[in-house]
Structure formats: structure tokens, C-alpha cells
Amino acid sequence: MGKLTVHALRAVLGLVLTGTVFVQAMMVLAMATKPDGGSFTMTGLRVTTILGMVSAQLALVCVWRLVTMVRRGTVFSPAAFRYVDVVIGAIVAAALVWFAVTILNAPGQRDDPGVSLIMGGVGVAILGVALIVLVLRMLLAQAVARDGEAAQLRAELDEVI
Numbered sequence: 829m830g831k832l833t834v835h836a837l838r839a840v841l842g843l844v845l846t847g848t849v850f851v852q853a854m855m856v857l858a859m860a861t862k863p864d865g866g867s868f869t870m871t872g873l874r875v876t877t878i879l880g881m882v883s884a885q886l887a888l889v890c891v892w893r894l895v896t897m898v899r900r901g902t903v904f905s906p907a908a909f910r911y912v913d914v915v916i917g918a919i920v921a922a923a924l925v926w927f928a929v930t931i932l933n934a935p936g937q938r939d940d941p942g943v944s945l946i947m948g949g950v951g952v953a954i955l956g957v958a959l960i961v962l963v964l965r966m967l968l969a970q971a972v973a974r975d976g977e978a979a980q981l982r983a984e985l986d987e988v989i
Contacts, residue, residue: 834898894915923955
């Protein structure tokens with residue numbers, strides 16, 4: 829991976845992470861300081877929004893770590909699986925949060941139930957992304973195994989020479 833690609837990806841990851849943290853802070857501030865002097869309220873939609881952003885932030889941090897491993901040439905190691913597993917978990921958590929948002933939104937969509945169906949379809953698509961990352965994890969496992977085999981063959985060849 830080239831330096832320009834790494835820097836561009838890190839810039840995007842940094843902007844998204846900063847943006848989600850800013851939105852979370854503004855949401856908490858808005859909930860804590862109601863203009864009518866009311867108390868701090870946590871609605872289901874607010875909680876699911878914050879949880880969804882936390883899962884996205886977790887995935888972003890893990891992708892950042894994986895990009896660092898790629899840059900250093902250490903991505904084909906067992907340590908990479910930890911980050912990939914967390915990314916998969918974060919995507920599944922985001923899908924579950926999205927399904928919760930769909931359920932919370934459904935009563936308001938009685939006149940147009942198609943919206944809830946579309947939102948459910950988006951949740952299934954998010955789970956599809958988790959499956960794609962799982963397939964990529966399997967490819968990483970194969971690459972790590974091949975890298976280990978190559979190292980062993982190099983060591984045997986060095987002994988012969």
C-alpha cells in the first residue's frame with residue numbers, strides 16, 4: 829500500500845472519527861441542557877444512535893490499526909485477527925442497533941409500512957457487510973498460513989545451502 833493511499837485513508841478515518849465524537853458530544857450536551865429547564869432524558873432513539881456511533885468508532889480504530897500493520901508489513905500475522913474480529917463484531921452490533929432503530933421507528937410508520945421494510949433491508953445489508961469482512965478474514969487466515977509455510981520452506985532451503 830502506497831504512502832499516499834495510507835495518508836488518504838487515515839485522513840478519512842480521522843475525519844469520520846472526529847465527526848462522530850463531535851456529534852455524540854453535541855447530543856449529550858443537547859440532552860443535558862434542555863431549553864425548558866427539564867431533566868436529562870434518554871430516549872430509545874438517542875441511545876441507539878449513540879450506540880451505533882460507538883460501534884462505528886470501534887471499527888474505525890481497528891481499521892486504523894490494520895492500516896498501520898499493512899504499512900509496517902506485519903498484517904500477515906495472527907495479531908491482525910484480533911482487529912478483524914472486532915470489526916466484524918462492530919458491524920454486527922451496528923446491524924443490531926439499526927434493527928432496534930427500525931423497531932422504534934415502526935409505530936410511526938403505520939400509514940407507510942414500506943419504510944420499515946426498507947429499513948429492515950438496510951439492516952440485512954449491514955449484516956451482509958459483516959459476512960463480506962468474515963470472508964476477507966478467511967482469506968487473511970489463508971495468507972497467514974501460506975506466509976508461515978513460505979518461511980518454513982525458506983528456513984529449510986537455508987539449511988540445505
